[in-house]
Amino acid sequence: MPRSQRRRTALTHPEPEEFDVLDILHAMSDPTRMTIVRTLRSAPERACGTFPVDVAPSTLSHHFRVLRESGVIRQREEGTRRWTTLRAEDLDRRFPGLLDAIVTAYETSAAGREQPVAAGRADRHDPRS
Template structure:
């Protein structure tokens, strides 16, 4: 069974939520990895952090409209919602992903 957890549509994206989500170093790292590598499993993105911590980060990213998560069996796959974010806030993701780290 495949399920999908969808983020808010482009019309409902809020800049304050997007910026809050991107303001955390762990979530920013997740967004950068998804931008670079495409769809990834939660395990590939956890960096050795506890599952409960990463669940919180993924929830914040989904609620902000930055990430979409779909279940494929027991694996959860995450993808960047680039099109909807770019439509709502042109150039934001490109600037964030392209910004120097640190």
């Protein structure tokens, strides 16, 4: 079926009062998802195909879903692209300092030092986005 004829599923985003700290900790326990979060801290909004990660599109979709359903990110569709933003203010309102603490701990850990955030592929056109 051509992409233009596919039905897109509605994106669900929890309200801040629905955020669960264990869901957030789980969402941010993966190096790929941490790369997404760290990238969004320096770029307010990015198209899904422009993140500096080397995973299959289906795997990347899974990571976005985990982050979105936990409340860490918000996604919106515009045309054929899906745009992603970090919900830093919502997270900080619900759990003050949690996002900063997790990112700082990750960046000072061995895993974070081995996974520097690259500039990404923001200028690359990705028709899958």
